[in-house]
Amino acid sequence: MTSLTIIIPHYNSTDTVLKLLDSVPVKKEIQILIIDDHSNQEEKQKLMKFKDNSTHRDIQFLENDSGKKGAGSSRNVGLKNAIGEWILFADSDDFFVDGFYDSIEKYFNANVDVVFFKPTSIELETGNISNRHTRFAEIIDDYSETNSRKSELMLRYRVVVPWSKLIKKSVIEENEILFENVISSNDVMFSANLGHHIKTFDISKDTIYCVTKSSGSLTTSMNSEVFDTRIDVFVRYYKFLQEHLSKEDFNSLDLSGQGIVFLSTKHGFKKFYNVIRVFRKNNIRIFHRNMFSPVKFFKRVALIQSHRKNTKRLN
Structure with a gap:
């Protein structure tokens, strides 16, 4: 049985996505979906060459054929092809931390819809600690300390990123939760809908995911x-x-x-x-x-x- 599907949208970022793939252990229980969002031919060839030489035999390279360009559309293609009981989302310029699979594996038989993990982040250019994860981490800490109604609402609705969450696929499918086909913030309404529909959840202070911040990303440059x-x-x-x-x-x-x-x-x-x-x-x-x-x-x-x-x- 495939326990986990990792969904990765990709656009002209082969070098960083290879680092991401290297951070995933080789296990038959993991399905990896890379959805290419109209990259140039050179980048696509690099990916295929990696696939041919990789120890990961369960990597599938898909095309965003939805007619709508963007990470949201690509993620929806991934959801359509996911066979894992659980879903993790990752961006192609981020990576999983050492030992992350041990942290999530213990939840595979848990009776919860979502597990929120505490992320970290770095500056790509310098390797210094970034601040992209701090709000997410603060919300997890607050819920852990207070278990209040407000802290629960913050977890459900104010953590609008899809990464660092282990999500049961059935919750997404049964409630028809999809990403928006927009140029930016495609994950906001996905996360809001997910927060509304989950019945049970858990939190973990284990860190499984590292977000990167670069000068050219949508988070730092906004036309x-x-x-x-x-x-x-x-x-x-x-x-x-x-x-x-x-x-x-x-x-x-x-x-x-x-x-x-x-x-x-x-x-x-x-x-x-x-x-x-x-x-x-x-x-x-x-x-x-x-x-x-x-x-x-x-x-x-x-x-x-x-x-x-x-x-x-x-x-």
Whole structure:
């Protein structure tokens, strides 16, 4: 039986995806799906050469033939071809940490829909610790310490990335949960729908996944088209949570468009004005209620200082 399917969208990133594949142990229980998203011919040839010489015999190379380009469409192709009882998603420039399979294997017979694992992250150019994982890690720590309703809601709805989650395939199939065919933030509504439908879950402080951050990624470089897509996705996400949560639960998430508003200033006044107009039209809160809280401010300062110390330690 295939216990696990790992789904990897790929676009012209052969060198990094080979590092990702090297981080996966060779086991007959693992199905690896690489879905190519219209890479150039040279990159495709590199992948096929690797497949021919690899000890991984269960790697399948698929084409994103959906008619829609993007990581979301590619992931949906992967879901259509997955045979594992459990699913892990990985981005082609990230990798799994040593011993990750031992951490997830013990959950294969668990009566849960999702297991959230604590991730880590690094800067690709320097190898220093990055901050891409910190919010996810903080939410896991908070749930572990408080087990409160708010911390559960944060796990379900504010961890909008697909990686570092072990997901039972049946939950995805039974509820027809798919990724959006958009240029950016394709995983936000997938994660929100998943959070809404899971009945049982567990958390683990084991680290199984390392996210990378590079100067050329969508997380660090955002043109106008990408930015506009993120606005559209955020509006749908906000309305989805309003519709599916009680007023008390929704308010406890303290969801706002504050981050997007701040980012819009980098695109000029016209973009800033348009964001404000869209949010007001959709009755979206623009600023966090606790924006001016001194406690929150000093916590954020402490987090930044801790990140700087960890970075210096690696130098």
